[in-house]
Amino acid sequence: MINIIRSDFYRIFRGIAVYIAIGIMLLAIGVSIYMIQPGYIGNASVGDINNENFKTSNYDEVMSEYTLDELRAMSLSDYRQVMLKVTGYELDRDILGTNINLYYVFIFAAALAVTVDFSGSSIKNTLTSAISRRKYFLSKLIFVNLMCLIFLFANTYIMYFANIIFNTKQFSSDISEITKITVMQIPPVLALAAVLTGIAFITRKTAVFNTVAIPLIMVFQLILNIVAAALSVQEEYLHYELQLMLAKLANNPTESYMINAYLICGGIIVLFYTAGWLSFRKAEIK
Amino acid sequence: MREVILKTTQLSKRYGNFTALDNADMTVYRGDIYGLIGRNGAGKTTVMKIVTGLTEQSSGEYEIFGKTGKAAENEKRKIGCLIENPAFFGNLTAYQNLRYYCYQKGITDLKQIEEALKLVQLSDVGNKKFRKFSLGMKQRLGIAFAVMDNPDLIILDEPINGLDPIGISELRDTFRRLNAERGITIVISSHILSELYAVATRFLIIDNGKVLKEVTKQELDLECSRCIVLKTNDTKRAATLIENKLNISDYKVIDSGEIRIYDESAKPDEIGRTLIQNDVTVSGIFESGVSLEDYFKQLVGEAQS
Structure with missing residues (x-):
């Protein structure tokens, strides 16, 4: 298994895709740090969760000087000037709360590890080399998880130090706190990795995988919100959805929330890996 | 008595109502250049895909180096394969592609890459990426991959597809050399009878998934003379x-x-x-x-x- 993982690391750093993924990650970090506010995708309620963080600063007071339309019309540099009036808050913690952005980077990891093999049929070379399907599946699973964790921690520390350099300590928290949050976010990140790896082994072709994986997180949230509204589900239950879970875990979660969240992550991991394995186990390799 | 390297017994593969392979029996002995002759869709690739683990048989069994079932899995290390089209990473060079598989197979002697590339006359392609290779070059890289790590048996599915006459002739010499000098047993399929006849020592004639005949070259000569x-x-x-x-x-x-x-x-x-x-x-x-x-x-x- 180690040999397969080593070979994948050798291969992916000789292609451009991994550097595009790193570029996307750096761009997201750069925009957030320049705006002094995390940029995030999807559901606005992530911001609601993170608002706790602003209570310790004059954020609301600064923002009350502008209308929402004025703020929206501002250029990035003007917005930065407004944010610099804020006495400070833990921007790095807030950025970690929007780590769902990394989902799009994780897509690269799953595609590079799994679907590229199927689309190019190079998996045939591997499976005919005395490497069992089980060993192949486990190796790819470990590789995608490793890549996701590398991206997660790289994102944390690049963002942390870039924030200190460009925005000073005023907008930064302690490195141990940032590390703790990142570690707490590992289970949902591994759940995201499982979702993507499972889908990759089910779809097998890069184009199909991208068609499913790219809109998935947004479509899923949309459906969840509709279902929740229709069934009058309490909002706190929605916080166990992976995007909101990442945000919640960055904002002093309660112990009971963490236990429930990690159990859900475990369930997602088991579900998607089982589905991926069952689909791949006896699949005809073309 | 000659050692049996590969043997299939009543091997069948069905896709729904379609039977791609119907109770196929074949025996490959050490030292054979074993030719699978058949039209497109005859079942040649299906046999190869089953014995290399790319698909599962519906019924029947196969034996590799005397081992069956799970034990046969480990024996696949002694096999080099090129099934259907040569498939490698387009953004890597010939050397990098083989290096990737060296990592995967745990091959530490990197001289094997040079040797394999030299054998198929690809040692001078330098930094040219696989996606820019001609079909013939791709086929030759596939063969280089198959012979790397000194296998006892190589299984090649239509390896001469896309090659020009000189390329075919060179490849024929390569197969004979590998067989004679390294003692590698070769299973090779083609729908081009004359080419297979020129290189193989035993033949399996297959059509519509059914084995029609298994003959030695001498027997075939006799049949046709x-x-x-x-x-x-x-x-x-x-x-x-x-x-x-x-x-x-x-x-x-x-x-x-x-x-x-x-x-x-x-x-x-x-x-x-x-x-x-x-x-x-x-x-x-x-x-x-x-x-x-x-x-x-x-x-x-x-x-x-």
């Missing part, structure tokens, strides 16, 4: 007369109703007359001699009728 075909219902007596009265020893009793005489000096009318004079019923006597293509068509025709 010029001969006199004698049809009689008393082959035993006819054979005695041919040998004792006509002094012909180069003949073969094919079955209970047919004898083939290969002696070039033998004359059909003289044989017929001698047999009739000795009360042997002759239902037919004629000269025969078929090309490989005609022989194949004949077999396929018989199977279909």
